[in-house]
Amino acid sequence: MLKKMKKAKRKRLLAMALAAGVTISGLGYSTTSFANDSTGNTVQVHNEVPKLIDAASINAVIGAMTLDEKAKIVVGVGMPGLFGIPKLSVAGAVGGTPAIERLGIPAMFFADGPAGLRISPTREGETKTYYATAFPIATNLASTWDTKIIEAVGKAQGKEVKEYGVDILLAPALNLHRNPLNGRNFEYFSEDPLITGKMTAALVNGIQSNEVGATVKHFAANNQETNRFTIDTIVSERALRELYLKGFEIAVKESNPWAVMSSYNLLNGSPASQNTELLTTVLRDDWGYEGFVMTDWFAGTNPVDQMRAGNDLIMPGFPSSSTAIINAVKDGSLDESLLDRNVKNILEFVVKSPNFKDYANSDSPDLAAHAKVARQAGAEGMVLLKNEDKALPLKKENKVALFGNGQIETVKGGTGSGDVNAAYTVSIVDGLTEAGYQLQEDLVNDYKDYIDTLRQQDEYKIKPSPWGEDFGKEIPIIPEKPLEVNEITQVQEDTDTAVIVIDRNSGESADRQHVEGDYLLTDTEKEMIENISTVYHEAGKKVTVVLNIGGPIEVESWKDKVDSILVGWQPGQEAGYAIADVLTGNVNPSGKLATTFPKQYSDVPSASNFPGTPAENPTQVVYEEDIYVGYRYHSTFDVAPSYEFGYGLSYTTFEYSNVRVNKGGKFKDTITVFANIKNTGDVAGKEVVQLYVSAPDGELEKPEIELRAFDKTKELKPNQSQLVTFELDAMDLASFDSEKDQWIVEKGVYEVRIGASSENIKGTTTIKVDKEIVVEEVNNALEPNVAFDELSKLN
Numbered sequence: 001m002l003k004k005m006k007k008a009k010r011k012r013l014l015a016m017a018l019a020a021g022v023t024i025s026g027l028g029y030s031t032t033s034f035a036n037d038s039t040g041n042t043v044q045v046h047n048e049v050p051k052l053i054d055a056a057s058i059n060a061v062i063g064a065m066t067l068d069e070k071a072k073i074v075v076g077v078g079m080p081g082l083f084g085i086p087k088l089s090v091a092g093a094v095g096g097t098p099a100i101e102r103l104g105i106p107a108m109f110f111a112d113g114p115a116g117l118r119i120s121p122t123r124e125g126e127t128k129t130y131y132a133t134a135f136p137i138a139t140n141l142a143s144t145w146d147t148k149i150i151e152a153v154g155k156a157q158g159k160e161v162k163e164y165g166v167d168i169l170l171a172p173a174l175n176l177h178r179n180p181l182n183g184r185n186f187e188y189f190s191e192d193p194l195i196t197g198k199m200t201a202a203l204v205n206g207i208q209s210n211e212v213g214a215t216v217k218h219f220a221a222n223n224q225e226t227n228r229f230t231i232d233t234i235v236s237e238r239a240l241r242e243l244y245l246k247g248f249e250i251a252v253k254e255s256n257p258w259a260v261m262s263s264y265n266l267l268n269g270s271p272a273s274q275n276t277e278l279l280t281t282v283l284r285d286d287w288g289y290e291g292f293v294m295t296d297w298f299a300g301t302n303p304v305d306q307m308r309a310g311n312d313l314i315m316p317g318f319p320s321s322s323t324a325i326i327n328a329v330k331d332g333s334l335d336e337s338l339l340d341r342n343v344k345n346i347l348e349f350v351v352k353s354p355n356f357k358d359y360a361n362s363d364s365p366d367l368a369a370h371a372k373v374a375r376q377a378g379a380e381g382m383v384l385l386k387n388e389d390k391a392l393p394l395k396k397e398n399k400v401a402l403f404g405n406g407q408i409e410t411v412k413g414g415t416g417s418g419d420v421n422a423a424y425t426v427s428i429v430d431g432l433t434e435a436g437y438q439l440q441e442d443l444v445n446d447y448k449d450y451i452d453t454l455r456q457q458d459e460y461k462i463k464p465s466p467w468g469e470d471f472g473k474e475i476p477i478i479p480e481k482p483l484e485v486n487e488i489t490q491v492q493e494d495t496d497t498a499v500i501v502i503d504r505n506s507g508e509s510a511d512r513q514h515v516e517g518d519y520l521l522t523d524t525e526k527e528m529i530e531n532i533s534t535v536y537h538e539a540g541k542k543v544t545v546v547l548n549i550g551g552p553i554e555v556e557s558w559k560d561k562v563d564s565i566l567v568g569w570q571p572g573q574e575a576g577y578a579i580a581d582v583l584t585g586n587v588n589p590s591g592k593l594a595t596t597f598p599k600q601y602s603d604v605p606s607a608s609n610f611p612g613t614p615a616e617n618p619t620q621v622v623y624e625e626d627i628y629v630g631y632r633y634h635s636t637f638d639v640a641p642s643y644e645f646g647y648g649l650s651y652t653t654f655e656y657s658n659v660r661v662n663k664g665g666k667f668k669d670t671i672t673v674f675a676n677i678k679n680t681g682d683v684a685g686k687e688v689v690q691l692y693v694s695a696p697d698g699e700l701e702k703p704e705i706e707l708r709a710f711d712k713t714k715e716l717k718p719n720q721s722q723l724v725t726f727e728l729d730a731m732d733l734a735s736f737d738s739e740k741d742q743w744i745v746e747k748g749v750y751e752v753r754i755g756a757s758s759e760n761i762k763g764t765t766t767i768k769v770d771k772e773i774v775v776e777e778v779n780n781a782l783e784p785n786v787a788f789d790e791l792s793k794l795n
């Protein structure tokens, strides 16, 4: 049993050790480190060492560190399982910091990721399993608009981090949905920075309540996978401050994440991990960030520049990086005080880590309890796009025909580092069966046989991920099973209603494509929707489509053919249960879109410049659409989407009334906006209430609307009302003036629109600002080094 040393005793030991320059051993504290064996390979060793460092002695410890030790701790232990580096004792952890026994500094372990802890489910020579919970993808979580449930997800994720012996989770990820084709959008929340920041802060607060760390990533403007290591993102300072950095700013200020992960891409000419303006001027000087910064894995080109920029830790680390840092200090090109600063930033979290505190992890978190949280959050974030004549909820006595491959191979989440090695994924077949529905069995069996047969073929065999088993599985996409009309007719005669599942998947290292089978439906899928709708409608029966997707697909060409559409997202391992909860009405849908579903891909404001130029192999991507991302573009330029930002139906209806503002609408420091929401339908439900501001154009042009606050009512019973209150301060009205480097509220009349979506505005009021308010002055930073024409509504 490990024993903690008393603080005073530790201090004494530290003083002795530092004075004598000796290593004290045998005090019963174990740690993990890396060494070379006789053949020169790196091996992991467990040591019994004293714990000399503590929070109060960090400066003294740094003072006693050799240059080699400093250069060692700012570089990770290397990629476990690659280049001869052994797996960490927490198999599947993707990295960590080295221990320095002489000073009692233990290692820290890091593991992905955004949908839950990604570690290996099995370990060599052991029968015990180490499954983690696959939670809903971030896009699903954001669609809840409910920070309380997101915090509960974070709490559960952090518990698994702690109980499996990990110190820091490499999540949440919060890049904006700039373009729906980004292959990693599923890991991210929204096209809007406010909802992104609020969701991130809630998750981080939940994770860190377990006294483990969270990492907000990928900082910053990492909005595509195409050439992610080399692409130079060119973006205006205003778009950065108002959009791409804003979510990070909110998260830093409202949740204090232990770590920030800098991104792969270049930002306005300089790799993010080597960008002093990003990592020091903005992150620390402007926002007051007090955690440490790590690189993304293998990011950047110059370890010494990374040190200078304030990128404290290089991941996963190569010995050559340490050597370069040592040489730079010796030849005077790297100021040792900068290295000390970085070492300190890391050590401050080493002493907070569970590993440092000898936390005796159980290796058995309460997976059953966490599954419940995952199911609840998944269902809560599902979005009902359409529900003609109350096609949903499905009636209990209805016999259901389930169509679509996704009923069997329901997708829990995306691939790559955002995957989770969960023990199972509940299929939609199993979810509806468990909910008590009678499914048309022959049809289910036909789909099972079809999938089983194809999965035997080499082309469709499920294999370990190309990056190794720890990264989950590679599941080749099986083409949608073709259906004959007479087959559909036969099934129709035996059933009361049809449910069609359309599924999609994407993941790290590749962007999605604007092609059939990805953004567009395949011919088989189109025919399936067309024929099933015709056959069922002729018989007076209803058709529902469930979208088991990680981000928008084209819906405009087929949405009118069906009666109801539910975006079930990729809701984690409890997928089938969570989708069934909403289809059956056990859960009344209350999710709303946090990302626009455009009518066609060419309506996406970045469609013409994503993923950059030259088209065959992009080296640069210019964010010409500037501040007009997502609904900011659609509303300003009157481009109607299929389903707008903030949209989502319920099985009940809500009435908004009495939208009003206090102080006679005159803004002074703060102002409060109120609205009454009443459930006017016949079942209980929750409503997401959105506050958009339409700011006056002054020196700065403004988007037509910007989301400035949101809230979700409690569950309201029929006829029950709730008063929703939004307190706005000056920052909530401000825009960024990049000439003056100031957040400014220009004078004029601000229209406040309270809506059920960005377009379904239920009531308005106005706020008057008599004279310009300078809310905050920041450093001049991150200006683009390339001139370009930003999209403007004034042209």
Ligand code: BGC
Residues within 6 Å of the ligand: 094, 112, 113, 170, 217, 296, 297, 417
């Ligand atoms: C991803 C990160 C991840 C890291 C470690 C990188 O490829 O971009 O999000 O945390 O790998 O797995």
